[in-house]
Amino acid sequence: MLLAPEKGLALNATAAAALELCDGARSVAAICEELSARFGRDAAAIEGDVLPFFTALRDRGLLA
Amino acid sequence: MRPYTLIAELTYRCPLRCPYCSNPADWASRHDALTTEDWCRVLREAEALGVVQLNLTGGEPLLRRDLEAIVAEAARLDLYSSLITSGLPLTRERLAHLADLGLTAVQLSVQDTRADSSDRIAGTRSFDRKMQVARWVKQIGLPLTLNMVLHRDNLAHVAEAVAMAEAMGAERLELANTQYLGWALFNRAALMPDRAALDAARTIALAARDRLRGRIEVLFVTPDYWADRPKACMDGWGRRSILVSPDGLALPCHAAHTIPGLTFDNVRDRPLGDIWRDGAGFNAFRGEDWMRDPCRTCDRRGRDFGGCRCQAYHLTGNAAEADPVCALSPHHALVSAARTAPPAPVRHRAARAIASGSGAPHPSNAHTGSRADPPASPG
Numbered sequence: 001m002l003l004a005p006e007k008g009l010a011l012n013a014t015a016a017a018a019l020e021l022c023d024g025a026r027s028v029a030a031i032c033e034e035l036s037a038r039f040g041r042d043a044a045a046i047e048g049d050v051l052p053f054f055t056a057l058r059d060r061g062l063l064a
Numbered sequence: 065m066r067p068y069t070l071i072a073e074l075t076y077r078c079p080l081r082c083p084y085c086s087n088p089a090d091w092a093s094r095h096d097a098l099t100t101e102d103w104c105r106v107l108r109e110a111e112a113l114g115v116v117q118l119n120l121t122g123g124e125p126l127l128r129r130d131l132e133a134i135v136a137e138a139a140r141l142d143l144y145s146s147l148i149t150s151g152l153p154l155t156r157e158r159l160a161h162l163a164d165l166g167l168t169a170v171q172l173s174v175q176d177t178r179a180d181s182s183d184r185i186a187g188t189r190s191f192d193r194k195m196q197v198a199r200w201v202k203q204i205g206l207p208l209t210l211n212m213v214l215h216r217d218n219l220a221h222v223a224e225a226v227a228m229a230e231a232m233g234a235e236r237l238e239l240a241n242t243q244y245l246g247w248a249l250f251n252r253a254a255l256m257p258d259r260a261a262l263d264a265a266r267t268i269a270l271a272a273r274d275r276l277r278g279r280i281e282v283l284f285v286t287p288d289y290w291a292d293r294p295k296a297c298m299d300g301w302g303r304r305s306i307l308v309s310p311d312g313l314a315l316p317c318h319a320a321h322t323i324p325g326l327t328f329d330n331v332r333d334r335p336l337g338d339i340w341r342d343g344a345g346f347n348a349f350r351g352e353d354w355m356r357d358p359c360r361t362c363d364r365r366g367r368d369f370g371g372c373r374c375q376a377y378h379l380t381g382n383a384a385e386a387d388p389v390c391a392l393s394p395h396h397a398l399v400s401a402a403r404t405a406p407p408a409p410v411r412h413r414a415a416r417a418i419a420s421g422s423g424a425p426h427p428s429n430a431h432t433g434s435r436a437d438p439p440a441s442p443g
Contacts, residue, residue, distance in 0.1 A: 001116060003116055003117065003144035003168075004144075004169075004207075005144075005146050005169050005171065005207065005209050005235075005236055006117075006146075006209075008068060008116055008117060008144075058278045059277050059278050060281065061235055061236065061278065061279075061280070061281040
């Protein structure tokens with residue numbers, strides 16, 4: 001679960017894995033490559049899911 | 065059903081005397097009954113129930129000298145702990161120590177954007193110190209929320225509040241209009257904004273929200289008196305949150321114990337999990353069985369849960385009525401009349417409740433027909 005003042009977001013396993021890879025050093029592309037290797041899905045398809053997720057988190061102040 | 069948030073009202077004492085304080089009118093007759101160990105046990109019991117968020121509030125939580133021990137226990141339990149504070153009394157050293165112990169975030173109140181009016185509303189000199197505290201929070205590296213409760217006297221300063229949050233480097237700005245319970249209900253005629261001022265403030269706040277998206281989260285909470293449907297108060301009675309009052313009562317919200325006839329358990333007498341699941345007060349307004357018309361058949365009943373039970377009681381005398389801010393409520397005229405009632409002078413929170421008949425701007429009077437009694441104490 002991702003927690004912030006006055007809110008919390010329950011993450012599924014994939015979302016949690018994507019977020020755990022956000023270390024400030026990896027690029028989005030590198031994160032998607034990593035997830036692709038881990039979950040056996042095409043990296044481009046993963047990027048289609050991950051980008052809107054990251055954008056939504058950034059808009060809500062949950063990801064810098 | 066599990067609670068996510070524990071609201072720990074560590075004390076009702078406070079150096080500020082804001083006229084919209086949400087504490088009960090009889091706060092001064094209630095004492096800080098819980099020991100350090102009581103609070104730490106409450107935190108453990110809450111965590112075992114599934115609580116992940118801890119709001120340390122009051123009154124002023126900094127007045128508890130054992131705040132450090134409580135914060136340390138919260139950190140040990142991996143709770144997200146927010147200190148909700150006036151900023152007084154605090155030193156940089158104490159704040160740094162709280163951060164070291166694992167405090168997660170700070171919510172700092174200001175009463176207005178200018179020192180003279182902020183101090184006037186707070187009833188004490190405090191603004192300059194608050195600005196200092198905001199700098200410390202950022203220097204120490206904790207997330208900062210700036211809170212400003214809105215009402216007639218500061219609603220025109222929303223743009224300045226946005227600028228202040230930007231200058232401070234706050235991550236969140238919470239612009240919540242006054243909720244008319246507790247002291248705010250006594251002061252309703254003094255605090256109620258008019259529609260034009262409210263609309264102007266909302267426009268500014270929403271533009272700031274869009275402009276600052278991703279940088280500062282801007283929240284604007286409309287006063288429900290100016291809405292035609294009620295808020296989902298507390299996300300529903302006994303659904304998401306537990307509040308523990310300074311005297312040890314476990315409650316569904318900060319004012320539930322002002323509703324007479326309900327029984328609330330004390331955390332010194334009964335484990336929190338039992339109270340949450342089986343406590344009579346927690347079950348009084350859970351689900352929909354308690355509802356009457358218009359809520360009973362309303363297609364919004366699963367979203368707004370009938371609104372605020374405390375507001376229903378304090379305006380109509382019956383907590384099972386629909387929240388009168390709802391345009392479908394048979395008592396809605398109480399609210400629409402209050403929107404445009406003549407302004408009255410502000411009375412600060414004091415040790416003694418404002419008695420009806422004292423000449424105070426009490427909301428209950430002949431032309432609104434609303435309830436005369438101050439909030440009652442629990443049994």
